[in-house]
Amino acid sequence: MATIRIHTTQNVTLEYEVGSIGDRIVATLIDSLVLVAWAVLWGVIFQSVGSGGSHETTDWSSASGIIAIIIIAFILAPVVFYSLASEIFFNGQSLGKKARHLRVVRLDGTAPRLGDYFLRWLLRIIDLYLPFAGGLVAIITIAVNGKGQRLGDMAAGTTVVSTKAPAGLLPDLGPSLPLEGYQAVFPQAADLTDHDVALLRQLLSRSLQQGNYVLLNETATKIKQLLHVQSDMSDEAFLRTVLRDHAHVIAAG
Structure with a gap:
């Protein structure tokens, strides 16, 4: 496809x-x-x-x-x-x-x-x-x-x-780092604990696999409240960006 x-x-x-x-x-x-x-x-x-x-x-x-x-x-x-x-x-x-x-x-x-x-x-x-x-x-x-x-x-x-995940393949939610020169969009992502990040990956993966956009929206809303940020990005794009920013900031620190 x-x-x-x-x-x-x-x-x-x-x-x-x-x-x-x-x-x-x-x-x-x-x-x-x-x-x-x-x-x-x-x-x-x-x-x-x-x-x-x-x-x-x-x-x-x-x-x-x-x-x-x-x-x-x-x-x-x-x-x-x-x-x-x-x-x-x-x-x-x-x-x-x-x-x-x-x-x-x-x-x-x-x-x-x-x-x-x-x-x-x-x-x-x-x-x-x-x-x-x-x-x-x-x-x-x-x-x-x-x-x-x-x-x-x-x-x-x-x-x-x-919105279907390919058969036998989960969405790529690993902590891969952005390209060189990347600047974190939400540096507040560094405040997330390892448990927060693991739970975020799990919820994002589940919502995408099941097409559960209510869960996706609730997860994005909770993360925004937790980090005290606002964004006009789609829920999926926002959550993926937070994961990428967390990996980037932690690695840089």
């Missing part, structure tokens, strides 16, 4: 496996099934209401225009905004992406912003829903781009990566 190196604004390099076209297609199909299930649910509800009540109370054609618009908007809103809302509230993952262990990340290592998710969502119209194309634009763009980016990703500065 292709890999991509992400150089963060703190001069740290992270390496990810790019989400494969096959996994992204399956994730899209899963998300489509979720939306189809939503539509079927409402179809069943309307059919049940229409067949269970009197003609006067179930004649939808006599409903006022405003009520009809509200009902239609309520039904269509999740269909239209599903992708945008799920990626915003679930750390770059829809249900389909979570099932296939995929996640949206920025190429500079920081967490995607609301505007990034909005651009990806807006350009889905061209990438996936262009008439007579049927997603070919996205497939071709991802195949030739080399960074796993469709048009929406290129505009937003994002890509989709795999």
